[in-house]
Amino acid sequence: MTRLYGKHVAMAALCVVGFAAVASAQFETRAIHGLPGETFGMVAGDFNHDGKLDVAVTGGYLSILLGNGDGTFQSPVNYSGVFYAIAAADFNGDGNLDLVVAPDNNSVSVFLGNSDGTFQPPKTSYTTGGCAVIAVGDFNGDHKPDIVVIDPPYISVLLGNGDGTFQAPSDNNSFVGPGYLAVGDFNNDHQLDVVVVGAFGGTSSMGVLLGNGNGTLQPSLTSPLTYVPDWVSTADFNRDGRMDLAIGYVSGGVGVRLGNGNGAFEPEVIYQFQGGGPIEVGDFNGDGKLDLVAGASPPAGVAEFLGNGDGTFQPAQFYLSGTTGGALAADFNGDGRLDVALLDGLQGKFTTMLNTGVVSFSPSAPLAFPVQLIDTSSAPRAVTLTNNGAQAVSIGSVKVTGQYRESSASCGGTIPASGSCVISVVFEPEGAGRQVGSITLVDSASSKPQFVELSGSGTVVKALPVSLNFGSQKVGAKSSPLAVTVTNEGSRAVELENIGIGGNDSKDFSETDNCTGHGTPPGGSCTVTVTFTPTKTGSRAAALYITPLGTVRPQPVNLAGNGSQESP
Numbered sequence: 239m240t241r242l243y244g245k246h247v248a249m250a251a252l253c254v255v256g257f258a259a260v261a262s263a264q265f266e267t268r269a270i271h272g273l274p275g276e277t278f279g280m281v282a283g284d285f286n287h288d289g290k291l292d293v294a295v296t297g298g299y300l301s302i303l304l305g306n307g308d309g310t311f312q313s314p315v316n317y318s319g320v321f322y323a324i325a326a327a328d329f330n331g332d333g334n335l336d337l338v339v340a341p342d343n344n345s346v347s348v349f350l351g352n353s354d355g356t357f358q359p360p361k362t363s364y365t366t367g368g369c370a371v372i373a374v375g376d377f378n379g380d381h382k383p384d385i386v387v388i389d390p391p392y393i394s395v396l397l398g399n400g401d402g403t404f405q406a407p408s409d410n411n412s413f414v415g416p417g418y419l420a421v422g423d424f425n426n427d428h429q430l431d432v433v434v435v436g437a438f439g440g441t442s443s444m445g446v447l448l449g450n451g452n453g454t455l456q457p458s459l460t461s462p463l464t465y466v467p468d469w470v471s472t473a474d475f476n477r478d479g480r481m482d483l484a485i486g487y488v489s490g491g492v493g494v495r496l497g498n499g500n501g502a503f504e505p506e507v508i509y510q511f512q513g514g515g516p517i518e519v520g521d522f523n524g525d526g527k528l529d530l531v532a533g534a535s536p537p538a539g540v541a542e543f544l545g546n547g548d549g550t551f552q553p554a555q556f557y558l559s560g561t562t563g564g565a566l567a568a569d570f571n572g573d574g575r576l577d578v579a580l581l582d583g584l585q586g587k588f589t590t591m592l593n594t595g596v597v598s599f600s601p602s603a604p605l606a607f608p609v610q611l612i613d614t615s616s617a618p619r620a621v622t623l624t625n626n627g628a629q630a631v632s633i634g635s636v637k638v639t640g641q642y643r644e645s646s647a648s649c650g651g652t653i654p655a656s657g658s659c660v661i662s663v664v665f666e667p668e669g670a671g672r673q674v675g676s677i678t679l680v681d682s683a684s685s686k687p688q689f690v691e692l693s694g695s696g697t698v699v700k701a702l703p704v705s706l707n708f709g710s711q712k713v714g715a716k717s718s719p720l721a722v723t724v725t726n727e728g729s730r731a732v733e734l735e736n737i738g739i740g741g742n743d744s745k746d747f748s749e750t751d752n753c754t755g756h757g758t759p760p761g762g763s764c765t766v767t768v769t770f771t772p773t774k775t776g777s778r779a780a781a782l783y784i785t786p787l788g789t790v791r792p793q794p795v796n797l798a799g800n801g802s803q804e805s806p
Contacts, residue, residue, distance in 0.1 A: 263522035263529070264598040264626060265540050265557040265578055265591040268309035268570075269691055273301055273586040274316060279324040280581050280588070282568040283335040286355035291568050293579065294337055295588060296321035304355050308689065309571045309590045317349070317357065323372040327383040329402045336402060338385060340369035346387065348402040363396060363404040365389045375421040375430045378453045386432055388416045393434060397453045405453075413445040413458040414438045422472040422481040424448070425501040434458070435467035435485055442466050444485065446501045459501055465489055473519045475528050476549035484530055486517045492530060496549045511541040511554040518567035520576040521545075522593060533580050535562035540578050540591055558601070561589045573686035596627030597653075597683045599690055605677075607665040607694030609793050612727060616665040618645045621677060621690050623661070625653040632682045633659075640675020641667050642692050649679075667696025670728065670789045697790040698728030701766075706782075708770035708799035717770040722795055724753055724764050724784055731757035735787040737766055739797070741780035746772050747797050749782060772801030 277297035285292045290307035294300065295314070300321050303311035321339040329336045334351035339360075341347055344367055347360035367389035377384045382398040391411045396404035415438025424431045429451040435444045442465060445458035469486030476482065480499040484492055485506065490513055493506035513534040522529045527547035534541040539559040543551040563582035570577045575593040582589070600622045610616045625631045630652045638644045642663050649659035667673050675692040706720045726732045734753045748771070753764035772778050778801055781794035 263524075263542060263544075263575070264594045264596065265531075265542070265559075266594050266599045266688070267559045267604060267691075268577075268590045268592045268689060269311070270561060270604065271303065271311055271314070271588045273297065273314060273588055274299055275586055277301075277581055277583045277586050277588075278322050280564075280566055280579065281324050281326045281337070282566060282570075282579070283326045285335055285351055287334075287353055290572065291570050292355060293566075293588065294324060294326065295581065296324045296339055297583070297586065300324075300337070300339060300349065302355060302357070303588065305570060307572055308686075309577065309592045311588075311590075315356070319347075321347075323369055323387070325372045325374045325385065327374045329383050329398060329400075331382075331400055338372055338374070340372060340387070342368070344368055344389070346372065346385065346396070346404070350402050361402045365394060365396070365407050366392055366409050370416075371418055373419060373421045373432075377430050377449055377451075379429075379451060384453065386419065386421065388419060388434070390416060392416075393419065393432060393447060393455065395453045395455060408454050410447060410455045410457075413443075413447065413460060415441075415443075417467060418469050420470045420472045420483075424472075424481050424497060424499075426480065426499050427451075431455075431501070433470055433472060433483060435463065435470045437466045444470070444483075448501055461503075463493070463506075465491070465493075467493075468514055469516050471517045471519050471530075473528055475545060477547065482549060484517045484519065486515055486532060488514050490514050492517055492532065492543065492551075494549065494551065507550065509543055509551055509554065511543075511556075512536055513541055513562075516564040516566070518565045518578065520567045522567075522576050524575070531565055531567060531578055533563050533565045538562035540565065540580070557591065559589055559591055561585065561587045563587070563589075571686050573684055575684075592688070594688050595683045596625055597631060597679075597681060597688065598624045598626055599688075600624065604691035604693050605663070607692070609695050609697050609790055610665050610667050611700050611792065612667050612669060612696045612698055614666070615643075616694070618662040618664050620660050620662045622658050623649055623653065623679070624658040625655060625683075627683070628655050630654050630657075634680035634682070635678075636661060636680075637678045638663055638675065638692075639678065640692060641665065641673045641696070642675040642694075644677075653681075661690075663692065665692075665694045667694065670696050670698050672790075695790045697786075697792045698726060698732060699734075699784060699786050699789070699792045700725040700727050701782075701784055701792045701795055703795070704793065705796040705798070706768055708797075710800045710802045710804075711770055711772050712804060713772050713775055713801045715771065717799070719767045719769050722766040722768065722782060724758070724766060726758040726760055726762050728789075729760050731759050731762075732789065733757045733787040734764070734784060736783075736785040738783050738785075739768075739780050740783055740794075741797075743773075743778040744780045746770060746774075746778045746799070746801075747780045747782075753784075768797060770797070770799040772799060775801040775803060777801075 275298035349357035394407035417436035
C-alpha cells in the first residue's frame with residue numbers, strides 16, 4: 239500500500255497541546271473501527287465544533303467519523319468517489335474546517351465544511367498531473383491557505399483564492415522521483431520551503447526547494463539517502479530555532495537530520511524499528527521535549543522514540559495493537575495527552591490507541607471473549623494494570639458495563655510504583671449477536687477515565703459435548719459413532735443451515751445428522767453423528783462446525799483420535 243497522508247495543517251487548530259504532569263507515555267488500544275474498502279490517508283479536526291476531535295479518511299470513499307470524545311467514533315458518513323491524499327484547513331475563511339483531497343484524476347477537490355460535520359459538494363481545481371501528496375501552507379504571505387502537491391514528475395504550488403478554489407499550479411520538476419514532502423522554513427527567511435524525499439532508478443535522495451515568497455519554488459538542493467524513504471516530518475528537535483527532519487524508511491527505521499538553518503542538514507542518525515511510513519511528532523510524555531511515534535509491524539502496534547531534547551532519541555518502545563498501519567497523533571479523548579490513530583489501509587481498519595500516561599494494560603488490545611451460549615457465564619478473562627511510574631497511583635473506581643460482570647479484582651486503593659493489579663471479567667450474554675462493553679477505570683494517572691473495550695458474541699445454539707475423542711483406531715477402519723446433541727436455547731425456531739467438518743485432518747472424520755433442512759423449535763434438539771476413519775498413523779484432529787441461519791454459530795466441537803497399525 240502506498241501511504242498517502244496529508245497531515246501538514248495548522249495542528250494547533252486540531253489538537254490540544256497542553257499536558258498533565260510529566261509521565262511516561264503508554265499507548266493502549268481503545269477501539270477498532272471498520273471502513274468501507276481500502277483506505278489511503280487520514281486527517282483529524284473538529285469538524286462539528288463540539289470540542290471533540292473527528293477524523294476524515296480517504297479511500298474508496300471520503301469517510302467522516304465524528305468523535306465521541308473518548309477515543310471512539312460514530313459510524314462513518316461516506317461521500318462517494320475514490321480519493322487519495324488529504325489535508326484540512328479553513329480554505330474559505332468562514333471558521334469551519336474544510337477538506338482538500340486528491341481524486342483519481344489531475345485535480346484536487348475541496349469539500350467546504352458546514353460546521354456540523356457535513357460537507358458541501360466539492361469544488362475542483364486542476365493540477366498538471368495526478369496528486370499523490372497534499373500539504374497546506376501560506377506560500378505567498380496573503381494569509382489564505384495554499385497547497386503544495388506531488389503530481390509526478392512535479393512538485394507544484396497552488397495558491398488559494400480564499401473561496402475553496404486554487405489558481406493554476408506553479409510546477410517544479412527539479413527533484414527526480416518525489417515520493418513524500420513536508421513544509422517548513424528551512425533557511426529562516428520567514429518564507430515557506432518544501433522538503434521532499436523519494437527514489438528513482440535505484441537512487442534514493444532528499445531535496446530542499448526553497449520558497450521565493452510568491453508561490454514559486456527554487457530548484458532542488460538534492461542530497462543522497464542510504465535507504466528508500468517513504469515519509470518525512472519536520473520540527474525543531476533540539477530547540478535551536480532551526481527546523482530538523484525525521485525520515486521514515488520502507489525497510490524500517492527513522493533517520494533524524496538536524497538543520498543548519500540555511501537549507502542544509504547534518505548527516506542523519508538512524509533509529510531502528512520494525513515498521514515504516516508515517517512518522518508523527520509531538521510531546522507524548524509531557525516533558526517539554528519532542529518525541530516520535532510510528533506504526534510498527536511486526537509486531538502490530540506503535541513504536542515510540544522519546545526525545546532527549548538535544549536532537550537525539552531513546553531506543554524504540556513498542557505498544558501492541560490489534561492492527562498496524564500509518565500513524566496520526568492527536569488528543570482523541572481530551573485529556574491533554576497526545577494519542578495515536580493507526581490506519582490499516584489494506585484491511586480498512588481505523589484503530590485508536592490512547593495515551594494512558596503511567597498506567598498500562600495487558601492485554602492492551604480489546605479483550606475478546608469466545609462465543610458464549612446465552613444465559614450462561616464464560617470462563618473469566620483477566621486484565622492486568624501496571625503502574626510504570628515512580629509514584630503510587632490511586633484507583634478511584636472500576637466499573638464494568640454491558641453484558642459483562644467483574645468476577646474478581648485486586649485493583650482497589652492504590653497501585654504502588656512498578657506494581658500491578660488484576661481485574662477479571664466474565665461474559666454473560668443475554669441475547670444472540672455481538673455484545674460490546676467496557677471496563678472503565680478512574681485513577682490519579684489521568685484526568686479522564688481510561689477504558690478497556692470488551693467484545694464477545696452470544697449464541698442460542700448449544701452443542702454438547704464440546705469435544706469428541708475416538709481414541710486409537712486402525713488406519714482405514716471406521717470407528718463406532720459418537721453423537722453430538724444440538725439444542726435451540728432461544729425463543730424462536732432456528733434453522734441449521736450447514737453442518738460440516740474442517741481442519742487439517744478433516745478427511746479422517748465424517749458426519750451424518752438429522753438437523754439440517756428444517757427448523758428446530760425453541761427447546762428442540764437434533765443429533766449429529768460423527769465417525770473416525772484415520773488415513774495415517776499418529777494424532778489426528780479436526781473440528782465439527784454447526785452453522786445456524788441468521789444467527790451466531792456456537793464454538794466448534796473439537797474432534798480427536800489416533801491412527802494405529804493395530805486394531806483397538
